[in-house]
Amino acid sequence: MQLQTKICGLSDPQTVDAAVAGGAAWLGFVFYPKSPRDLTTEQAASLIQRTPPHIGKAAVMVDPDDMLIARVLAAGVTALQLHGRESPARLAELRRHQVELWKAVPVRTRQDLDVADNYRGVADRIVYDARTPAGTLPGGMGLRFDWTLLQGFSHPLPWALSGGLDAANVAEAARSTGARLVDVSSGVESAPGVKNVDKITAFLQAAARL
Template sequence: MKTLIKICGLSNQESVDVAVQSGADLIGFVFAKTSPRCISPEQASQLSQSIPGQVKTTAVMLHPSATEVQEVLDRFQPDYLQTDAKDFAYLNLPEGCRPLKVYRDLPQFNPNEIDPNELSLFEGKNSGVGELVDTDRAADVAHHAPIILAGGLNPSNVASVLQAVQPQGVDVSSGVESKPGIKDVHKIRDFINIVRDYDAMEPRA
């Protein structure tokens, strides 16, 4: 089984093109205003024009209001909306936009909260700060449900984390940057190539 690769926080055409050409499965555009990776829905719409249909786009938000979500969706039509799982209690998504629910590695987290029939994202307490989750805990979660693992991944550690956790996918943002908010296309390429090399060496059912 091929590991899903999500490259998140892209903000210019070069990084989008390199991610797509290198084999990313999902591209994440950030709309959380506190993030150095935040762009406008108009920018995301423009950047996504070159993304082929088999590569899915994700609108990444943080505790948005229903109005904020609608403002994004009016200008940009992503395949997924990503925010904390509890936020979806008050959000209604249009047809064609699927939820990517975020669950965090907190002491009170129970893996049974995750729907085993739904792709979800599991990460550390805070987003976009390079905070690696506990791999033993993440492995328990990955055994229970299909997850994209995020937080603290980079080209140097992704192969060992994949070996330890065996998630359905991996998500990287700060781990492929030269400085906060600025993607390094060489690191993007390296990250994707390392994951694909892992897939070739460790085939899964």
């Protein structure tokens, strides 16, 4: 199966178009005021409108309330990607919206991976991301964890690999971990929150060769 890709933190038409043209399976839109990639739901809706129906659209959020979730769903997202302290019970509540639910699991040690099992039956996908320092953003900082931690791990759910990916290392990442979906953000930027068309294209081309 071909490696699937998600380009996260998109915020303008040019980079959305580059992700679509390059064959991304998923686009990610961030709704978190502390992030340099934060969008309004109106901005996201405009970008989603130019995206083909077969491409997934994920809303990346941190402990969102019901009002924000209602707004992002109205904008047209097809998955909620949760990067906060959302409990399995919270995800169980959100299943009523009938969209995919992705739960990020911050990883630094082998024991961190075990958290994924708590979301069996309520999440559709786990996103393994690098654990960031306390007081910083929960993701999108270009950090990677030790990919060998995933070798031999029995995954309780479908999963994606995130954290520190770019065009130069995506092949190593996929070979090392067995990932079939990779999620990139800062690795295709020229500055925090500023996506780069050429870097998006290069990343997608590198992934397509695998």
